[in-house]
Amino acid sequence: MRLLPVKSLQPGMRLAKKIYNEEGLILLSDEVELTASLIKRLSSLGIDFVYISDPRTADIQIPALISEETERMAMQELQSSFLKISSHSLKGLVYPYLGKTFLNVVETIMKDLGSREDVMIMLGNIHSTDQTLFRHSLNVCIYTLMLGKAFGYSHQELTVLGLGAILHDIGKTKIDPSILHKPERLSSVEFEVMKQHAEIGYKLLKDEPGIPLQAAHCAYQHHERIDGSGYPRGLKGNDIHDYAQWISIADSYDAMTSQRVYNQALLPHQAVEILYAGCGTLYEKQKLEIFRDHVAIYPLGMTVVLNTGEIGVVSKIHPFAPQRPVVRVLHCPNRGELQEPYEIDLLKQLNIVITSINESASPQLEQV
Structure with a gap:
């Protein structure tokens, strides 16, 4: 083909x-x-x-990064859980099923990835229509786990990293659908509302049983940048958790290489070039180098x-x-x-x- x-x-x-x-x-x-x-x-x-x-x-x-069965299971769990959360009030509710549900999802993905040698980040969405929150969350989890594995994290560390990655955008379940699904670029006011998803995600996850606090901070920090230009708190350098820094690279890459109603998907070499423009300012050099060595730019x-x-x-x-x-x-x-x-x-x-x-x-x- x-x-x-x-x-x-x-x-x-x-x-x-x-x-x-x-x-x-x-x-x-x-x-x-x-x-x-x-x-x-x-x-x-x-x-x-x-x-x-x-x-x-x-x-x-x-080659598929994960099996069709694993992908189908993960997408069903994401859709079911996220839609359930979006239909409830933010205050006074806990979601004790989240930890158990997504621990199983992450473990299954890790098993699939572990069965393949020399796995590379391939195009996941070039042949899909406009991407959903569920697909994006799954892709970012897969890419982040691949990077964490290449970096040398232990199984336990990868589990926490994977939980943080698959739930990094959970705060978007509480964003007004008219903004979240707007078919054109957001206004400055709407973008400020959208940016709230990072803090909302942290609040959703921080007290959940079975969700490590580090995973909650991934939701909070995945839009922070090492030069302090990110949001919501403008954290710099080592103040940003390593897991969140990995997720920020995977998140940006998947967003750039995925279809949007208002934006054409970039090819991998184009997305990598844009990421490298932020080397040392937005993203840590060592992490970008590992990413570069594990993505199929062609x-x-x-x-x-x-x-x-x-x-x-x-x-x-x-x-x-x-x-x-x-x-x-x-x-x-x-x-x-x-x-x-x-x-x-x-x-x-x-x-x-x-x-x-x-x-x-x-x-x-x-x-x-």
Whole structure:
């Protein structure tokens, strides 16, 4: 399979990966043959990229970070718990089920991640419509656990980190839905209301049985930045808990690479570049370096242009050098489209580099 922009799709192509709506339900199944009306529909939903089938890249598969069963269970628990909390008054209520419920969710995710070697942060939402609070919470939990594992945290530390990550935005359950789900950018007044979710989340979690106080502080501090420019308290440097700093990186990355009604999703290399612009000011350098080394900045199946003029797709990612993938060349300047592609390992051929992402590529695919 390969990743293509929706604007380059042609009738007769087939989807290679399911398209999900904002509730996590299947909108279009894999192997669906695209028609002009379906392509137009994808564009109207704000989906910019999809995975499509190509005989020359049939062996390129996108690994799931967690199993479908784990993902479905986590999404159901998030939706059920968050909707229940949103329907109650903030004062005088406790939610004793939260600790037990999400401890089980986090443990299951950790088990899935632990069963895979050299796991990389892949694109999770490029083929989904506008993202929900539930999907975002799950993604941030997965990404944060991967980073914490790479950093070397113990199982117990990862459990607390995972709880803080999956519940970091729980305060948004108490934000006015007209603001939370507004289909365009918030006004300055509305943004001030939205910012309250950090403190609300802390108040929801701090006295809950089974929820460590550190996890509550993750909800409180995940929008703080090490130079003091964050909110709600303007904390600086070491005053921000390490767990919250990890979550802030995962939270920002997932927000930038996810679909929004009012904002096009960025590709991983673009999001990483923006994060690195805040190195040493917004985010700690060591944490960003670990993140950089564990994110697939050129995802499998992405079309790239090399400095040689060759155009191909990423067919393999080196776990410890994701910026130097293996590229399967499908188009040569002198030979045009290749029916028998060849591969270039950028980790071995250091004189060849990726110069751009060929977002407008319109390959000659076998029509079915």
